[in-house]
Amino acid sequence: MDDVLQNIMDHAVAVAREAGQVVREALCDEKQRDVMTKSSTVDLVTQTDQRVEHLIIQSVKKKFPTHRFIGEESVAAGEACVLTDDPTWIIDPIDGTTNFVHSFPFVAVSIGFSVDKKIQFGVVYSCLEDKMFTARRVKEHSVTENHLMLFSSISDVRRSIIATEFGSNRETETVEKIFSSLRNILNIPVHGVRGAGTAAVNMCLVASGCVEAYYEVGVHVWDVAAGSVIVEEAGGVLMDVEGGPVDLMSRRIVAANNGTVAHIVKEIDAFSPTRDDAPPTQ
């Protein structure tokens, strides 16, 4: 299985690079960045998101015809978001679409690969920085390209930088919760709060030791599947925002170094968005 998995992962890295090239080229063409909206007026999508997802899925299907897919834009188009035991590619073609639309320089192609409902490897290509982050579930196989993992050993949360995002839900109650968590965390006080505008890159920042923790409520499985294994293999921990094991379908995540995770979880004003795998409402 090892060589088989490596072969699949090599393909994921190659197709992520190819996708990243498409994204970089599209950035120079305003038409490729024309905005459409999804769940809210600030949940953006472009034809480039759709084109890149199509490119990745077609490329994988040619090589691995029995594999399944959970892709952000396919789900937006009505496909089910169900994780089975089958080999499944979990794809976010552009993580950071808002950044992409505004040329804000953090945009990632994120690909997680799951078997038996466990993410086996993750590939995050931060394509404007040209940084490739990859990790496999087995620790000794963790590899990175173009990048050194320098996991943070800071255990005093008051010396930490915490990453988070504001999300695309602007309902008053949700915004209140987001600000309540933020206020609690700023008041610890931490050195700073940052957000790259992409969950996948935020998780790679944890894996790289640039930030001690990242948390968000409202993310989707395709935002965090690849990053989850990259964080864990770098030595980090994943947790639900109320503590306990993370559930990648729950849309809630904390990714952190061991020293700060408990402290961050204590400060989050949690809420529960509709799960990614919830049956569609009629």
Ligand SMILES: O=P(O)(O)OC(CO)CO
């Ligand atoms: O740009 P996307 O893929 O919509 O993702 C957002 C969160 O959902 C940034 O992580």
Ligand SMILES: [Mg+2]
């Ligand atoms: Mg995303």
Ligand SMILES: [Mg+2]
């Ligand atoms: Mg996306």
